Amino acid sequence: MRLLPPKPFYYEGGERAVLLLHSFTSNPNDMKKLGRYLQQNQYSCYAPTLSGHGLPAEELLNYGPTDWWQDVLDGYQLLKDKGFEHIAVVGLSLGGVLALKTAQELQINGVVTLSVPMDKEAALLKERILYYAKRYKQLEGKDDKQIASEMAELDHLPFESLTDFEQLINRTRDHLTSIVSPVCVMYGELDDPSYMTSAEKIFQSVTSDQKTINGFANSKHLMTLGKDMNAVNQDILAFLNELSW
Known part of the structure; x- marks a missing residue:
């Protein structure tokens, strides 16, 4: 079974724009409920699909931070082209790292980060890729023998x-002091403790x-x-409502 890659979405809701950035090995679907909620509260939202995401792991590995940053720039420009003068950014995990980078390099109204790593080694990212790869192959309906064979081949691909990605995290962390835009930081208290530290x-x-x-006890x-x-x-909306638009 061939899985269809998830598509970007744009929800038009008002004159204030929000760029929504999803996490590593994930896709814009994780941001849809937030996007609809913000749309219902007069915000227009765009969520790009970061390059390679929603595809098999073998294809995802062909892309990296340079591509993902270009996706962010393209999403930002899409909102500008639609006539939005002020844009806020909300990012989850990898999306949060990229959201912080936008605050360092672009004109934005404010930034919300959720579950953002500020210290993540490539070896741990590889574990995430391998988990994603196996899950994807299971969803494709492949049997255990074929999955094991493909996973063995995957392990020999360049990473x-x-x-x-690790270097992107480090560079972003090293330039946090340059961020002067309003910032809302969120983490799940049931997540790995490193995310609270970050x-x-x-x-x-x-x-x-x-x-x-703000930490969330059940997240x-x-x-x-x-x-x-x-x-x-609700917290994201309250933060956005307090920004200067």
Whole structure:
């Protein structure tokens, strides 16, 4: 069974625009409920598909941070071309790293980060890729023998893009003090403890006058679809409503 790659989405809701960035090995579907919620509250939202995501792991490995950053720039420009003068960015995990990079390099109204790593080695990213690859092959309906064979082949492919990803995280972390836009930092208390440490690092390092940090007791990594989803959505909306538009 061939899986259809997920598509970007644009929800038109009002004169304020939000760029939504999904996590590593995931896709825009994880941001849809948040996007609909923001649309219902007069925000227009665009969520690009980061290059390679939603495809087999073998194809995802052909892409890296340079491609993903271009996707962000293209998404930002798409909103500009639609006439939006002010744009906020919300990012989950990898999307949150890219959201922080937008705050460092582009004109944005504010940034929300969820479950963002500020210290992640390529070896751990490889584990994530391998998990994703096996799950994808299972969804394709392949049998255990074929999956084992393909996983063995996958392990011999080059993983340079993951080293580049690790370097993206490090560079973004090293320039947090350059961020002056309002920042809202969120993490799940049921997630790996490193994400709480990263959240505190972001909160302490940015030089924004307007910044908040909040942990959610019932949330794991995928905060936009977890048990605290409604509270997360409400907090994001409250933060956006307080920005200068």
